[in-house]
Amino acid sequence: MDAIRIRGGGPLRGTVPISGAKNAALPILCATLLSDGASRLRNVPALRDIETTAALLRFLGRDVTVAAPEVHVDAGSSVRPEAPYELVKQMRASVLVLGPLVARFGRAKVSLPGGCAIGARPIDQHLKGLEAMGCTIRLERGYVLAEGPGGGGRLRGGEVYFDMPTVTGTENLMMAAALARGRTTFVNCAREPEVEELARVLNKMGAEVDGAGTDVIHVRGSERGELAPFDHAIIPDRIEAGTYMVAGAVAEGSDVILEGAQMSDLEALVVKMRAAGVEITSEGQNIRVRRTGPLRAVNVTTAPHPGFPTDMQAQFLVLMSLARGESVISETIFEHRFQHVPELQRMGASVALRGNTAVVQGVGTLYGASVMATDLRASASLVIAGLVAEDETEVRRVYHIDRGYERIEEKLRRVGATIERVKGAEA
Ligand code: EPZ
DSSP, X not given: OOEEXXXXXXXXXXXXXXXXXXXXXXXXXXXXXXXXXXXXXXXXXXXXXXXXXXXXXXXXXXXXXXXXXXXXXXXXXXXXXXXXXXXXXXXXXXGGGHHHHHHHHSEEEEEOOOOBTTBOOOOHHHHHHHHHTTOEEEXXXXXXXXXXXXXXXXXXXOEEEOSSOOHHHHHHHHHHHTTSBSEXXXXXXXXXXXXXXXXXXXXXXXXXXXXXXXXXXXXXXXXXXSOOOOEEEOOBOHHHHHHHXXXXXXXXXXXXXXXXXXXXXXXXXXXXXXXXXXXXXXXXXXXXXXXXXXXXXXXXXXXXXXXXXXXXXXXHHHHHTTSBSEEEEEOOSOTTOOTXXXXXXXXXXXXXXXXXXXXEEOOSOOXXXXXXXXXXXXXXXXXXXXXXXXXXXXXXXXXXXXXXOTTHHHHHHHTTOEEEEETTOOO
């Protein structure tokens, strides 16, 4: 397994190009199941999760060509609406084929995603929504068996009240409703920019989606029972941009430009970074991050969009471990999302965990160490800590990072970091 070695050093300076959004690309690639035409997705990052999604679509019978930053999906042979455990276990987001498959083919057999490092992450809301659209749902031997009304017929419009905003739940059901008869209303939806981006594509394909980005979404399904193909370039990745924003703030004197990042998608993070004393300005299509003085401690509570993103909690905790004073970071979305803390403590961070809260005492210095990545965003936080730690840090199990960050070493080297990938380093 590869590792990443970082020698902590001084300020970062220069420009980092931001890639397309992973969490927008995944549902949009699954939406190709709603059409038999040839679709093209552009600005797609070269990531392991994209390859996994392509493999899943091929298994389902689609012709998929991945040539980042473009992915082409064409009809291929007849679809077998079954997503096996072997593929789904690699990436939970594979569950996003469930809605399109049952809506398009009247039935689907999709492996339950199983447990995850950051939390239980059930899909009960996805299933409840499909039932509200007339599906029969059975759970058998680790699989979801979904069937349209009357033994595999078209779904019908309905009303779905989410118990909590769920990003992939909203996306899965929006795609199902795009082929249902009539109109479906979703209440208490996720409002993430990736949900809005999927709605843009569904509308391009001929569905009628209104209200995406708000907590109430209406979808009028296409009468044709199939949607048109699309050609679309996806939005920049706000979490990748946020990660480099923090990387550009951990060392005093840093001045980093995030090329193609969208400030409007990062407001909650920008507010907290500015409160911590970091200068953040919008410059045309870019965001500029400057660290000119000491960091102030700031409290953060994660929440659904437009609240503070849980996917930025680990990275922000590193920033607070270098700030003056005590900050309190509360994680409200996932129940096990502090696994980066014991690793950061090994680097000298002072953090006390109490349930879903981390109390961080700023320290002047972090120290290089060998640390273990446990999930995607935790691994990003360890790399950021390594950028300012004294001496050398080795982050192991970086396969986590390859799931969501395109060419991270190269991008950080561009702004002056001393970082390299060590192939086949011991786990
Ligand atoms: C999406 O996951 C993202 N993944 C996650 O990003 C992100 O952390 C998360 O949204 C929250 O922003 C993708 O978009 C592929 P949820 P998702 O359903 O959709 C509970 C990353 O690092 N819930 O919004 O799986 C759930 O347990 C990843 O890129 C139910 O109880 O998250 C959680 O507590 C990690 N039942 C909360 O809702 C359900 O049926 C929000 O989860 C669905 C969700």
